[in-house]
Amino acid sequence: MTAPRAAGPATAAPTAVVPYFQVHQPFRLRRYTYFDIGVDARWFDDAENERIVRRVAERCYVPTNALLLRLVEETEGRFRCAFSVSGTAIEQMERWAPEALEGFVALARTGCVEVLGETSHHSLAFLADDLEFRAQVADQAARVERVFGRRPTAFRNTELVIDEHVARTVEDLGFVALLGEGSDGLLGWRSPARVYGVEGCERLRLLLRHYRLSDDIAFRFSNRAWDQWPLTAEKFARSLAALPADDVAVNLFMDYETFGEHQWKETGIFDFLAAMPRAVLADPRFAFRTPTEVATAHAPAARLAIPHPISWADAERDLGAWLGNPMQRAANLALYALLPAVRASGRADLLAAWRRLSTSDHLYYMFTKRTSDGDVHEHFSPYASPHDAFIAFMNVLDDLERRAGAAAADATAAGTPPAGAVLPPAPARAPDPLTRPLPPPPATPAPGAAQPSKRSRRRVPRGG
Amino acid sequence: MRVLMLGWEFPPHISGGLGTACLGLTRGLAKVGVDVTFVVPKAFGDEDRGPTRVLGCNEVPVEVDEDDGEGPRGPAAAAARAARRRVLAVDSAxxxxLSAEQxxxxxAAxxxxxxxxEERAAAPAPAPAPVEHPDKARRVSVAKRPLSFAGFYxxxxxxEVERYAKVVxxxxxxxxxxxxxxxxxxxxPAAAxxxxxxGKPLVVHVHACEYDRSGEHxxxxxxxIERAGLAAAHRVVAVSHFTAGILRRRYGVPAEKLRVVHNAVTRREQREGWHVEKPAGGPVVLFLGRVTFQKGPVYFLEAAARVVRVLPDVRFVMSGSGDMLPAxxxxxxxxxxxxxVRFTGFLSGADVERMFALADLYVMPSVSEPFGISPxxxxAQDVPVxxxxxxxxxxxLASALKVDFWDVEDLANKIxxxxxxxxxxxxxxxxGRAEVEGMRWEARAAQLATLYAEVAA
Structure with a gap:
């Protein structure tokens, strides 16, 4: 592997192109009824989860991993990218699609692919429970290190949600870069293709998604009504070349399932991806970089204030997709209200189940807005309706509450030590590498050095 | 565009979705500029029907359009719309x-x-009040009517279906x-x-077919008769894709002849509902409709049995009559x-609205429901469905819970x-309220107007 070469006449640093792919699978629930409460502790639909992860592995993960590996090799490391792979996705691949996970590991080993940090369960814990958020982040960091061989240094929150609180917490945990949505509301006249700081943070760099160019690939690629259809690698390279000269980092963030799942193979998406890196690299102005590389190479162009959470979902780029209606808010409230009891039960299995319920997809399935966005949600929901999603989720919570209460009562009766004592060590309490100062990442990765890989993010939960 | 429409009486004269739909459609058509001569069967006494009458047919004054808030307002606009509708009542039972037995x-009735x-007429009695409405007209002089209705109808x-066709x-x-x-x-048969x-084109509108009403029997x-009508039609309008599917599968109606025009809601139904003092006690789950095979009352009871096991104070009300009620x-x-479980028997008019107002949940577990306006x-009265x-x-509907009628576990879970x-x-x-407010007969009528233009061209 070679370091990126400066092609053409030596100029200022090249403009970075930063592809990042989100990989996530939730643990979907069974159609759990009110009559199952207290009777049946099988909350999750293993058959369905297995079916979906295998399908997505076959259509997307396995072929795309192979293609990206080939691109890294053929460009001698000049093609670089990042992934986030949620803890639940890793767990599902370990159980049901190990060949897909091996592909990600192989990519990470090239040193050209960074794996990002995130919450282990693709949760919205940062909103409700700081301790839980930190625990899930630490859990995921440990998992990424175990699976991919390197602790993450760049962070992306669930569905790319950022605000100042998230930024400060993430900086406190030792990350150097945070990924976010380049929303118009946040940026105003500013370009998404600059590196920013965040109000209240010292070292943390913010990388913002270039939504127009990202969505050209993720959403519009197969849209025949789009005036740019069909999108070719050359056309895409021309769009890049048309960007202002002072843009330093074009962040192409998208669901990994864009390749082969959202955009089917028949649309030509794989041909596009295969040709894109060389088309981009043909212009000496551009070089591929990973988020940590970009964050450490540039001083912030400005410090942004982010008082309200911003996500990459839907037209509003807010949290409406997860907490927009009364069902979603009631479900989220009930979920976090249950957390103390689950902790107090001392039951690792209940905490594990609770964490799977904290996956934001469950809330996303309850989205009710009927718009073109609503169609997107419906497409990815395993439920016939958002109401059905709410009904099953609340029934499971009731059951979990009952079991947590019973376990706590048993523990009290047996005189066992107080709640929490028999919990598995919470990752946050383990000696936490995230709180150690990180060695300054090299501005240019040394040849052959293992590169932190990024995590992929996904736009919407996928379902059957 | 002038349409000869063979329909059914408007509410409140009859219950059921058919009259409601006819009312909504004709009003909507008037607003989109279609003239409708609306023919309904109606059992009359043998009163003098006046000079405008054509062989067993009586012109009925169109009720002054209540201001339903749609389209231009004011009495002039309402009168203009009314002028686009004529109602002809044809003497028929x-x-x-109606089944053969009914x-x-x-x-007999x-x-x-x-x-x-006749007895009353024979007795010395005050002269009948001036006729204001055919309903009242029926009450007067029947002396000239042959005593055996079977000899007339x-x-x-x-x-009777055949006789009606000849008159029409x-x-x-x-x-x-x-x-x-x-x-x-x-x-x-009358329309054909x-x-x-x-020599004019025929449009047949299917609100329900025999397979909906009777299952396999x-x-x-x-x-x-249905097959002949569907075959004679230039276009077949189904009130849902569900019904269109039945028409394709069971009656072999070719897809190119089929159009779906969903039903809508009139303003009367959209109006703020009754506010009643709910009697003390648990929540009320309501079934309201004909108690027949088609409406799935048995699944309502099966779900009720499951619900009361976990929520013993819930009250289930079955409103309506029908051949399955005793069972x-x-x-x-x-x-x-x-x-x-409580049974109220048949409800109509304001009692229906009062019943909805009492309910905490409305359930329609129909086995086969071409449309179903009652939800x-x-x-419209803020009752979940x-x-x-x-x-x-x-x-x-997006804001309704949906179940397969046979899945009583799911129904109970959702209740x-x-x-x-x-x-x-x-x-x-x-x-639900937002959705209902968005369903306008005028939009449905516009779909029909397009279809008329298609076949009349």
């Missing part, structure tokens, strides 16, 4: 959804009524129109004759639900969820 019973009238249902054919010869449009099977006599004579009363008792009436997926209305989860209720009622 037909009612929609027809015989109806004839009409005869009894006539005999009583058809001796059985099929004969005569009506059609005296009218000018561009399209004939018929609603449900009893009017198909009217179309043939005039269909009346072959009715199916034969349902017995079944509820046998299932140990006597404390939990919309419930939603569960409908079967085997209904046309399920196609157009409990609505009663136990306030957030779910809130989303269903708020979303």
């Amino acid at each position: 037909l009612l929609p959804y 027809y015989a019973a109806r004839l 009409l005869e009894r009524e006539a005999a009583e009238e 058809g001796p059985d249902l099929m004969a 054919e005569q009506v059609a010869r005296a009218e000018a129109f561009d399209v004939v449009h018929a609603h449900d099977w009893m009017t198909y 004759r009217a179309a043939a006599a005039s 269909v009346n072959p004579a009715i199916v034969a 349902m009363v017995e079944r509820a008792a046998a299932m140990g639900l006597a404390r939990h 919309l009436e419930a939603m 569960i409908v079967s997926r085997q209904s046309g209305v399920a196609e157009v 409990v969820a609505v009663l136990r989860r306030p957030a779910l209720r809130q989303v269903l009622t708020a979303g």
